[in-house]
Amino acid sequence: MSVSRAIRGVDGVSEKTRAQILKIARDMKYVPNSNARSLAVANSNLIGISLPTFAGEVFADILKGMRRTFDSAGYSSVIDTTEYNPDAELSWVRRLLSWQPAGIILTGLDHRPETVELLRESPIPVLEIWDHTETPIDICVGIDHYKAGQMIGAHAVSLGYRRPAFVSAPRGHDTRADARLEGLRDIFARDCGAAVLSARPETGNSFTTGFEGTAQLLDSASPDIICYLNDHMAFGGLMCCQIRGLSVPEDIGIAGFNQLDLASVLPKTLTTVRTLRRLMGITGATNLLARINGVSVETSKPLPLELVPGETTRLQRS
Amino acid sequence: MSVSRAIRGVDGVSEKTRAQILKIARDMKYVPNSNARSLAVANSNLIGISLPTFAGEVFADILKGMRRTFDSAGYSSVIDTTEYNPDAELSWVRRLLSWQPAGIILTGLDHRPETVELLRESPIPVLEIWDHTETPIDICVGIDHYKAGQMIGAHAVSLGYRRPAFVSAPRGHDTRADARLEGLRDIFARDCGAAVLSARPETGNSFTTGFEGTAQLLDSASPDIICYLNDHMAFGGLMCCQIRGLSVPEDIGIAGFNQLDLASVLPKTLTTVRTLRRLMGITGATNLLARINGVSVETSKPLPLELVPGETTRLQRS
DNA sequence: AAGTTGAACGTTAACGCTAACGTTCATTTT
DNA sequence: AAAATGAACGTTAGCGTTAACGTTCAACTT
Numbered sequence: 001m002s003v004s005r006a007i008r009g010v011d012g013v014s015e016k017t018r019a020q021i022l023k024i025a026r027d028m029k030y031v032p033n034s035n036a037r038s039l040a041v042a043n044s045n046l047i048g049i050s051l052p053t054f055a056g057e058v059f060a061d062i063l064k065g066m067r068r069t070f071d072s073a074g075y076s077s078v079i080d081t082t083e084y085n086p087d088a089e090l091s092w093v094r095r096l097l098s099w100q101p102a103g104i105i106l107t108g109l110d111h112r113p114e115t116v117e118l119l120r121e122s123p124i125p126v127l128e129i130w131d132h133t134e135t136p137i138d139i140c141v142g143i144d145h146y147k148a149g150q151m152i153g154a155h156a157v158s159l160g161y162r163r164p165a166f167v168s169a170p171r172g173h174d175t176r177a178d179a180r181l182e183g184l185r186d187i188f189a190r191d192c193g194a195a196v197l198s199a200r201p202e203t204g205n206s207f208t209t210g211f212e213g214t215a216q217l218l219d220s221a222s223p224d225i226i227c228y229l230n231d232h233m234a235f236g237g238l239m240c241c242q243i244r245g246l247s248v249p250e251d252i253g254i255a256g257f258n259q260l261d262l263a264s265v266l267p268k269t270l271t272t273v274r275t276l277r278r279l280m281g282i283t284g285a286t287n288l289l290a291r292i293n294g295v296s297v298e299t300s301k302p303l304p305l306e307l308v309p310g311e312t313t314r315l316q317r318s
Numbered sequence: 319m320s321v322s323r324a325i326r327g328v329d330g331v332s333e334k335t336r337a338q339i340l341k342i343a344r345d346m347k348y349v350p351n352s353n354a355r356s357l358a359v360a361n362s363n364l365i366g367i368s369l370p371t372f373a374g375e376v377f378a379d380i381l382k383g384m385r386r387t388f389d390s391a392g393y394s395s396v397i398d399t400t401e402y403n404p405d406a407e408l409s410w411v412r413r414l415l416s417w418q419p420a421g422i423i424l425t426g427l428d429h430r431p432e433t434v435e436l437l438r439e440s441p442i443p444v445l446e447i448w449d450h451t452e453t454p455i456d457i458c459v460g461i462d463h464y465k466a467g468q469m470i471g472a473h474a475v476s477l478g479y480r481r482p483a484f485v486s487a488p489r490g491h492d493t494r495a496d497a498r499l500e501g502l503r504d505i506f507a508r509d510c511g512a513a514v515l516s517a518r519p520e521t522g523n524s525f526t527t528g529f530e531g532t533a534q535l536l537d538s539a540s541p542d543i544i545c546y547l548n549d550h551m552a553f554g555g556l557m558c559c560q561i562r563g564l565s566v567p568e569d570i571g572i573a574g575f576n577q578l579d580l581a582s583v584l585p586k587t588l589t590t591v592r593t594l595r596r597l598m599g600i601t602g603a604t605n606l607l608a609r610i611n612g613v614s615v616e617t618s619k620p621l622p623l624e625l626v627p628g629e630t631t632r633l634q635r636s
Numbered sequence: 637a638a639g640t641t642g643a644a645c646g647t648t649a650a651c652g653c654t655a656a657c658g659t660t661c662a663t664t665t666t
Numbered sequence: 667a668a669a670a671t672g673a674a675c676g677t678t679a680g681c682g683t684t685a686a687c688g689t690t691c692a693a694c695t696t
Contacts, residue, residue, distance in 0.1 A: 002645055004684060029439060034416040036682035038353040039651050054381055060372040076413060078396040095394060098352040121347060205579040239583040261523040265557040320675055322654060354652035357681050
């Protein structure tokens with residue numbers, strides 16, 4: 001026990017003994033066994049995190065905010081990616097639970113019923129991040145993607161756009177993008193009765209998806225504004241317009257989402273929506289830690305969105 | 319023991335008993351305890367991975383390749399990012415070792431001596447990925463970044479460029495980029511006695527670093543070709559040239575690295591070097607698994623590089 | 637001198653699991 | 667009918683750690 005105390009750095013060992021123990025531990029290259037520790041104390045200082053993907057800035061930013069916060073509170077985070085597959089999420093949650101984590105973080109709200117049941121019944125705090133709902137599994141921090149879509153729509157309508165289109169990932173892939181499209185649709189339907197065309201190329205990365213989706217739309221219709229799942233797709237779209245000799249914003253408007261790094265060096269500022277991803281990570285992690293420590297926190301925290309008007313859409317109603 | 323056997327799915331229980339046990343387990347919402355299991359069997363099926371960062375495509379690609387391979391072999395991977403800080407890597411390795419992982423993966427070759435010592439003395443297989451050396455801690459799979467720099471240099475020299483420059487991250491941040499710069503320098507020094515200027519902006523993301531670095535170089539000198547740490551920086555540089563009214567490749571050549579997704583939608587193909595990151599992840603993971611299973615593998619596996627000539631450099635010697 | 641105190645250190649059991657070995661008993665072999 | 671077999675199932679101990687409680691003993695109090 002003195003060894004255990006010395007190594008854990010708790011009281012009850014004289015400085016002399018502690019020094020001797022630590023020296024011996026070093027000499028014999030002692031490595032503690034976290035499994036035994038976790039077994040004995042019946043919990044771990046792990047936070048399990050589920051993300052759709054490591055690709056892209058969005059989740060990297062959120063993750064960065066979370067990890068910072070957890071690290072400085074002495075928690076380790078273990079991460080898995082689901083590649084947008086709810087079954088992969090479920091199996092990750094099962095595996096996680098077997099490690100007795102201190103907390104669990106899921107991305108979004110689209111889970112298998114079994115996942116929800118499993119988590120509701122366990123005493124482990126759960127954070128849902130990125131998306132927003134008033135009825136989370138436990139707590140949630142995110143943005144309202146439907147509202148984000150409405151914001152873009154309202155902006156476009158106010159600038160006089162009437163033939164909107166949307167380029168997205170394959171259906172079911174990203175439910176947040178679907179929610180934004182819904183918001184966009186509802187605004188256009190309500191305010192000027194216009195339908196929103198959409199293109200969802202099946203393959204490729206964000207850039208080529210944006211490019212291909214735009215090509216599809218331009219081939220089959222003549223939208224006056226195209227909104228994209230994110231800034232990278234919007235850039236792909238921009239390149240497509242450029243090749244086809246369309247001027248932006250004179251001939252067509254382009255709007256992205258997320259205000260990604262790329263946009264900071266474009267010759268024309270991109271119309272987009274700023275999302276506070278780092279802050280979201282920090283807020284989410286902080287709230288989850290509070291929950292873990294038994295402090296009561298807001299169940300549901302929506303983060304603000306900011307529409308950033310840029311030079312890829314008209315400056316005023318034409 | 320029958321319960322243990324039934325749940326683990328090993329022989330020695332009748333199908334009837336197994337079914338009963340599994341039913342009861344489900345009814346009582348039994349969750350296995352991995353800590354106890356790992357303690358009893360004195361190992362875990364974890365692979366610990368250390369990456370510099372989650373930002374950017376490069377490590378996401380490598381990771382994707384590795385995770386695929388590990389997942390299908392029944393191993394879970396736990397990941398940490400060091401943000402290019404070797405001390406963070408050391409503390410991660412310490413924490414990892416306390417979990418008795420089946421294997422450990424580090425990025426690059428730049429480790430604290432203590433990290434190397436710790437790993438050399440442990441029986442746990444270690445893979446160093448992304449960089450290449452003949453003398454790894456245990457095994458390694460990667461590319462020769464010095465040679466990559468030489469390839470770019472040789473290509474530039476052959477096209478008649480004589481006033482080279484390089485835009486990179488802050489010194490010490492990315493030792494691979496430093497190695498590439500060395501390769502570039504040595505080729506230019508040897509073949510035409512030209513020195514390579516360099517710019518290393520302190521702040522910002524890849525795009526702005528490329529932009530700022532280019533601005534610095536153009537303000538203080540007149541390079542005829544600028545090479546970049548990666549394609550994203552090269553794009554930043556491209557935008558800077560565009561704003562200053564410089565034509566590429568007529569007035570200045572631009573070369574990137576890594577052949578990133580962005581390049582696939584640019585109007586001019588980017589001169590770059592293709593790196594097989596997904597393959598690297600798969601190869602690395604496969605070799606590490608073999609090592610874990612006691613099968614002997616190549617200690618040191620270099621992956622091929624391919625120079626991709628593009629339209630951002632001259633097409634032939636002018 | 638006897639009693640009290642409290643820091644320093646030790647003993648025990650328990651965490652949940654599994655390897656190794658032991659027992660049971662229906663079925664087959666002789 | 668007795669013996670042999672082997673699948674099915676049980677018992678025990680140990681993995682490395684820590685919570686809880688027990689012991690020791692120098693230093694102080696009365």
